[in-house]
Amino acid sequence: MKFDLHTHHVRCGHADGNIEDYILAGIEAGLQVIGISDHSPYFYHAEDQPSPGIAMARSDFANYINEVLRLKEKYAGKIEVLLGMESDYFPEHIDAYRKAYEGVPFDYLIGSVHQVSGVSIFNRNRWKKLDEAGHINEKKSYYELIEQSARTGMFDILGHIDAMKGYYPAFSDIPAHEHIDKALRTIGECGVSIEINTSGSTKDCGGWYPSDEILERALHFGVNVTFGSDAHKPSRVGDEWELVAKRLKEIGFSHWVFYRQRKQVVVPL
Template identity: 30%
Template sequence: MLASYHNHSTYSDGKATLADLVTWAKEHQLGEFGLSDHLALHPSGEDPEWAMPRDQLDTYVRDVLHQQSVHKDVLQIRLGLEVDWYEGAEDRISQALGEYPWDYLIGSVHELDGFTVDHTSAVWKKLTTDQIDHVHLRYWQNMRALAKSGLFDIVAHLDLPKKFGFFPECDLSTEVNLALDAIAENNLVVELNTAGWHKPVNDAYPSESLLSKCFERHIPVTISADAHQPDHLLRDFSRAAARLRAVGYQQVARFVDRTTWFESIDESVN
């Protein structure tokens, strides 16, 4: 059954409305469609322009649940959210997520110590080699804390700081391994996010070598497009399935009501 969980509508930085995404999903025989608009409870108290205003969360949830009930006979619509991780923000995040009936929560690190890793290559170009190393180091430390928070079901775009092609020169294997261990210990699912194939780095998140490290730790995976428009909902899913099989995976995770079940990769992309 085709399923696509990491998707954005006009509630955050997507280009299409929820209704338009649902129409496309129905027309293309998706079995499950999940919405995961951005919620970023920035420490400044200001909502970034790419995230939903925090006072819109309730409206967002109601709209997804409404679509869910209207289309339930032809499409399973899942209630998700992509939530930004900030150090020390556990309580604030937990409080905002409240008692809503989430099907899954995606945790992301887009910004650390005031530096946004995925915004423009211009900010990376201004960094020295040591500063680039430091951003990557801090990223993996944040990723480990995100995993240990217990707030999330899925880790988004695991190696996002590679987006513009600025890689660390120092050895970060200790920090990477600690983060992956925390992801495994906390039963998180890692997504194979195909959007990276369309960014300057031209590689899905995570890289094949990182994915192998996930496989060694028995970390489950899901395939995501991180779509911001309807025709990207299933972008490169077959290519992603091939990468998963290449490192040994045979199953992908499915989500409902914050529980996970598994389906063979073959069934999930056909």
């Protein structure tokens, strides 16, 4: 069974195409299951849409939910459409997000850390003024946030857990193995999955999130994995799915998962 749980669309302000375009692209790519998971609004912010190029407006959230549910019905029998969301994880604002999601019939939620110390994880300039100890501390902080996000009980999947390497490939060489292992151990204990996200291949790092090394450690700690293209244009839906499946089997995984009504569906590799 071929699936892709991480797709975006025009509402977030930095993706092309509407939701239906991604569903049609999923059918074309041979998917049986496609998850719609656009970026969450900044629910904690006083403004309706403080960052139009990053996330949808809070006032558009209900429209997003209703559109996905409508298309789920429209395409039933052709492709299974799942209602998801890529939710920011800000520990100081967790209650605002938890309240916003109450009663919404999500199939799954992806929890993603997009900021560390108030700076985007994709901002390569953060590293320029840091010495070796500063580099280690930033990486430690990142994995502490990822570990915390697993403990919230809010998320089914954690998104792109080494995405700080996206525009700074040297991130992977910063020594912080014990912090990564601690996060992975917690993720496994909490029954949360991680995604293999192929959008990393479009960034400077040139490889998927996370690295093979982290995937090997995830297997050791009993962490389940899922697949997400993180497509921001319809043509990337399902991108490199077969290659990921092959690599996971080489690493030693026997299955991966997707989610329906917040419950894991196990798919043999």
